[in-house]
Protein backbone atom coordinates (compact mmCIF):
# COMPACT_ATOMS: atom_id res chain seq x y z
CA UNK A 1 0.00 0.00 0.00
CA UNK A 2 2.24 2.78 -1.26
CA UNK A 3 1.14 6.09 -2.58
CA UNK A 4 -1.61 4.62 -4.74
CA UNK A 5 -4.25 5.12 -2.15
CA UNK A 6 -2.81 8.31 -0.79
CA UNK A 7 -1.45 10.22 -3.73
CA UNK A 8 0.58 13.30 -3.07
CA UNK A 9 1.54 13.85 -6.71
CA UNK A 10 -0.67 13.74 -9.75
CA UNK A 11 0.47 13.86 -13.34
CA UNK A 12 -1.90 15.78 -15.55
CA UNK A 13 -1.91 16.34 -19.23
CA UNK A 14 -2.79 19.83 -20.36
CA UNK A 15 -3.03 21.95 -23.46
CA UNK A 16 -4.39 20.78 -26.82
CA UNK A 17 -3.93 21.98 -30.39
CA UNK A 18 -6.97 23.41 -32.24
CA UNK A 19 -7.74 20.45 -34.58
CA UNK A 20 -6.17 17.36 -33.30
CA UNK A 21 -5.68 16.75 -29.64
CA UNK A 22 -2.05 16.29 -28.95
CA UNK A 23 0.02 16.51 -25.86
CA UNK A 24 1.99 19.71 -25.65
CA UNK A 25 3.07 19.62 -22.12
CA UNK A 26 3.03 17.29 -19.22
CA UNK A 27 2.98 19.16 -16.01
CA UNK A 28 3.50 17.80 -12.57
CA UNK A 29 0.92 19.20 -10.25
CA UNK A 30 1.77 18.89 -6.63
CA UNK A 31 -1.28 18.45 -4.49
CA UNK A 32 -0.13 19.96 -1.27
CA UNK A 33 -1.28 17.94 1.67
CA UNK A 34 -1.44 19.50 5.07
CA UNK A 35 1.75 18.02 6.62
CA UNK A 36 0.31 17.85 10.13
CA UNK A 37 -3.26 16.86 9.34
CA UNK A 38 -2.50 13.28 10.40
CA UNK A 39 -2.09 14.42 14.00
CA UNK A 40 -5.56 15.99 14.23
CA UNK A 41 -7.02 13.04 16.14
CA UNK A 42 -4.10 13.02 18.56
CA UNK A 43 -4.40 16.73 19.29
CA UNK A 44 -8.19 16.56 19.68
CA UNK A 45 -7.77 13.64 22.07
CA UNK A 46 -5.28 15.53 24.21
CA UNK A 47 -7.39 18.68 24.24
CA UNK A 48 -10.87 17.25 24.60
CA UNK A 49 -10.89 13.72 25.96
CA UNK A 50 -11.56 13.36 29.66
CA UNK A 51 -9.66 10.08 29.31
CA UNK A 52 -6.46 12.08 28.72
CA UNK A 53 -7.02 13.94 31.98
CA UNK A 54 -7.83 10.69 33.82
CA UNK A 55 -4.54 9.16 32.64
CA UNK A 56 -2.62 12.21 33.86
CA UNK A 57 -4.34 12.04 37.25
CA UNK A 58 -3.63 8.32 37.38
CA UNK A 59 0.08 8.96 36.78
CA UNK A 60 0.30 11.68 39.40
CA UNK A 61 -1.79 9.73 41.95
CA UNK A 62 0.67 6.84 41.62
CA UNK A 63 3.46 9.38 42.11
CA UNK A 64 1.97 10.64 45.36
CA UNK A 65 1.57 7.10 46.68
CA UNK A 66 5.16 6.33 45.78
CA UNK A 67 6.32 9.50 47.57
CA UNK A 68 4.60 8.26 50.75
CA UNK A 69 6.27 4.85 50.48
CA UNK A 70 9.69 6.24 49.62
CA UNK A 71 9.70 8.82 52.39
CA UNK A 72 8.68 6.11 54.90
CA UNK A 73 11.48 3.79 53.65
CA UNK A 74 14.27 6.35 53.52
CA UNK A 75 14.41 7.94 56.91
CA UNK A 76 17.99 9.21 56.73
CA UNK A 77 19.08 9.27 53.11
CA UNK A 78 22.74 10.00 52.29
CA UNK A 79 21.66 12.56 49.74
CA UNK A 80 18.52 14.66 49.52
CA UNK A 81 15.70 12.90 47.67
CA UNK A 82 14.52 14.24 44.35
CA UNK A 83 11.98 13.64 41.64
CA UNK A 84 13.12 14.25 38.07
CA UNK A 85 10.46 15.54 35.71
CA UNK A 86 10.42 16.28 32.02
CA UNK A 87 8.56 19.50 31.13
CA UNK A 88 6.75 19.26 27.76
CA UNK A 89 3.67 17.02 27.90
CA UNK A 90 4.67 16.09 31.45
CA UNK A 91 4.26 19.39 33.29
CA UNK A 92 3.25 21.76 30.45
CA UNK A 93 0.56 21.00 27.86
CA UNK A 94 1.66 22.28 24.45
CA UNK A 95 -1.34 21.06 22.51
CA UNK A 96 -2.26 24.61 21.36
CA UNK A 97 1.07 24.68 19.51
CA UNK A 98 0.34 21.42 17.71
CA UNK A 99 -3.24 22.51 17.01
CA UNK A 100 -1.96 25.74 15.48
CA UNK A 101 0.42 23.83 13.21
CA UNK A 102 -2.53 21.83 11.86
CA UNK A 103 -4.72 24.90 11.40
CA UNK A 104 -1.95 26.70 9.50
CA UNK A 105 -0.98 23.63 7.47
CA UNK A 106 2.65 23.76 8.57
CA UNK A 107 5.18 21.43 10.19
CA UNK A 108 7.10 21.92 13.42
CA UNK A 109 9.94 24.41 13.16
CA UNK A 110 12.27 25.80 15.77
CA UNK A 111 11.07 29.31 14.88
CA UNK A 112 7.38 28.69 15.54
CA UNK A 113 8.20 26.59 18.62
CA UNK A 114 10.29 29.39 20.12
CA UNK A 115 7.49 31.88 19.38
CA UNK A 116 5.09 29.61 21.25
CA UNK A 117 7.29 29.13 24.32
CA UNK A 118 8.03 32.87 24.40
CA UNK A 119 4.28 33.44 24.86
CA UNK A 120 4.52 31.62 28.23
CA UNK A 121 0.98 30.40 27.53
CA UNK A 122 1.12 26.66 28.14
CA UNK A 123 -1.27 25.30 30.74
CA UNK A 124 -0.22 22.66 33.22
CA UNK A 125 -0.79 18.98 32.63
CA UNK A 126 -3.63 17.88 34.96
CA UNK A 127 -2.33 16.80 38.36
CA UNK A 128 1.21 18.17 37.90
CA UNK A 129 0.80 21.16 40.22
CA UNK A 130 -0.69 19.12 43.07
CA UNK A 131 1.95 16.43 42.70
CA UNK A 132 4.83 18.93 42.82
CA UNK A 133 3.32 20.61 45.88
CA UNK A 134 2.89 17.18 47.51
CA UNK A 135 6.49 16.08 46.84
CA UNK A 136 7.85 19.38 48.17
CA UNK A 137 5.66 19.12 51.29
CA UNK A 138 7.26 15.73 52.01
CA UNK A 139 10.77 17.14 51.66
CA UNK A 140 11.40 15.71 48.19
CA UNK A 141 13.05 18.14 45.76
CA UNK A 142 11.80 18.55 42.20
CA UNK A 143 14.24 18.83 39.29
CA UNK A 144 13.31 19.47 35.68
CA UNK A 145 15.33 17.85 32.88
CA UNK A 146 13.90 19.10 29.60
CA UNK A 147 15.00 19.35 26.00
CA UNK A 148 13.77 22.90 25.78
CA UNK A 149 16.83 24.96 24.87
CA UNK A 150 18.72 26.88 27.55
CA UNK A 151 17.73 30.10 25.80
CA UNK A 152 14.10 29.23 26.62
CA UNK A 153 14.81 29.11 30.35
CA UNK A 154 13.41 32.49 31.38
CA UNK A 155 10.16 32.07 29.44
CA UNK A 156 9.72 28.49 30.63
CA UNK A 157 10.41 29.43 34.24
CA UNK A 158 7.92 32.31 34.07
CA UNK A 159 5.27 30.18 32.37
CA UNK A 160 5.52 27.56 35.11
CA UNK A 161 5.52 30.14 37.91
CA UNK A 162 2.48 31.87 36.42
CA UNK A 163 0.62 28.55 36.60
CA UNK A 164 1.29 28.27 40.33
CA UNK A 165 4.47 26.17 40.45
CA UNK A 166 6.56 28.76 42.27
CA UNK A 167 8.77 26.57 44.46
CA UNK A 168 11.35 25.31 41.97
CA UNK A 169 14.54 27.32 41.72
CA UNK A 170 16.01 28.14 38.33
CA UNK A 171 19.09 26.03 39.10
CA UNK A 172 16.80 23.01 39.20
CA UNK A 173 15.99 23.49 35.52
CA UNK A 174 18.35 21.39 33.38
CA UNK A 175 17.59 22.40 29.82
CA UNK A 176 19.32 21.39 26.61
CA UNK A 177 22.61 22.99 25.60
CA UNK A 178 24.00 20.64 22.97
CA UNK A 179 22.89 17.04 23.24
CA UNK A 180 19.31 15.76 23.21
CA UNK A 181 20.22 12.72 25.27
CA UNK A 182 19.42 13.36 28.90
CA UNK A 183 21.97 10.87 30.29
CA UNK A 184 24.60 13.48 31.09
CA UNK A 185 22.16 15.72 32.90
CA UNK A 186 20.71 12.75 34.78
CA UNK A 187 24.23 11.93 36.02
CA UNK A 188 24.79 15.49 37.22
CA UNK A 189 21.48 15.43 39.10
CA UNK A 190 22.27 11.98 40.56
CA UNK A 191 25.55 13.30 42.01
CA UNK A 192 23.57 15.78 44.05
CA UNK A 193 20.35 13.91 44.79
CA UNK A 194 19.03 10.43 45.23
CA UNK A 195 16.56 10.33 42.36
CA UNK A 196 13.56 8.36 43.57
CA UNK A 197 11.02 8.96 40.81
CA UNK A 198 11.10 10.06 37.17
CA UNK A 199 8.19 11.47 35.16
CA UNK A 200 8.11 11.78 31.38
CA UNK A 201 6.05 11.32 28.24
CA UNK A 202 8.94 10.00 26.15
CA UNK A 203 11.00 6.94 27.02
CA UNK A 204 14.20 8.93 26.57
CA UNK A 205 13.13 10.83 29.69
CA UNK A 206 14.01 7.69 31.64
CA UNK A 207 17.07 6.07 30.09
CA UNK A 208 19.49 6.58 27.20
CA UNK A 209 18.89 3.06 25.86
CA UNK A 210 15.77 4.49 24.24
CA UNK A 211 17.60 7.28 22.42
CA UNK A 212 17.31 6.82 18.64
CA UNK A 213 16.25 3.21 19.13
CA UNK A 214 14.21 1.32 16.53
CA UNK A 215 10.54 0.57 17.05
CA UNK A 216 11.44 -3.04 17.94
CA UNK A 217 14.23 -2.12 20.34
CA UNK A 218 12.04 0.47 22.07
CA UNK A 219 9.50 -2.25 22.77
CA UNK A 220 12.16 -4.75 23.88
CA UNK A 221 13.60 -2.23 26.32
CA UNK A 222 10.16 -1.37 27.63
CA UNK A 223 9.67 -5.07 28.38
CA UNK A 224 13.03 -5.10 30.20
CA UNK A 225 12.02 -2.06 32.23
CA UNK A 226 8.55 -3.39 32.95
CA UNK A 227 8.91 -3.71 36.75
CA UNK A 228 9.96 -0.07 36.99
CA UNK A 229 6.80 1.42 35.49
CA UNK A 230 4.57 2.73 38.24
CA UNK A 231 7.46 2.14 40.64
CA UNK A 232 10.30 4.49 39.74
CA UNK A 233 9.25 5.47 36.22
CA UNK A 234 5.91 7.16 35.62
CA UNK A 235 4.80 7.89 32.09
CA UNK A 236 2.32 10.51 30.90
CA UNK A 237 0.29 10.22 27.69
CA UNK A 238 1.43 12.12 24.59
CA UNK A 239 -0.17 10.99 21.35
CA UNK A 240 0.94 14.12 19.46
CA UNK A 241 4.70 13.64 18.99
CA UNK A 242 7.74 11.91 20.41
CA UNK A 243 10.47 9.44 19.58
CA UNK A 244 7.82 6.82 18.81
CA UNK A 245 7.19 8.86 15.65
CA UNK A 246 10.88 9.58 14.97
CA UNK A 247 11.50 5.84 15.00
CA UNK A 248 9.05 5.47 12.09
CA UNK A 249 11.29 7.76 10.02
CA UNK A 250 14.53 6.17 11.28
CA UNK A 251 15.02 9.56 13.00
CA UNK A 252 15.62 11.17 9.60
CA UNK A 253 13.47 14.26 9.99
CA UNK A 254 14.91 15.68 6.76
CA UNK A 255 12.67 13.31 4.81
CA UNK A 256 10.03 15.06 2.72
CA UNK A 257 6.47 15.26 3.96
CA UNK A 258 5.48 12.78 1.23
CA UNK A 259 8.15 10.32 2.40
CA UNK A 260 7.07 10.65 6.02
CA UNK A 261 3.46 10.17 4.98
CA UNK A 262 4.49 7.03 3.13
CA UNK A 263 6.51 5.80 6.16
CA UNK A 264 3.46 6.24 8.37
CA UNK A 265 1.10 4.49 5.97
CA UNK A 266 3.51 1.59 5.49
CA UNK A 267 3.86 1.20 9.25
CA UNK A 268 0.15 0.47 9.70
CA UNK A 269 -0.51 -3.12 10.70
CA UNK A 270 -3.45 -4.05 8.50
CA UNK A 271 -5.40 -7.07 7.25
CA UNK A 272 -7.23 -7.78 3.98
CA UNK A 273 -10.90 -6.82 4.24
CA UNK A 274 -13.34 -9.55 3.26
CA UNK A 275 -10.80 -12.38 3.06
Ligand SMILES: [Mg+2]
Pocket residue numbers: 086087088089090200201202
Ligand atom coordinates in the same frame (compact mmCIF):
# COMPACT_ATOMS: atom_id res chain seq x y z
MG1 LIG B 1 8.18 15.69 27.00
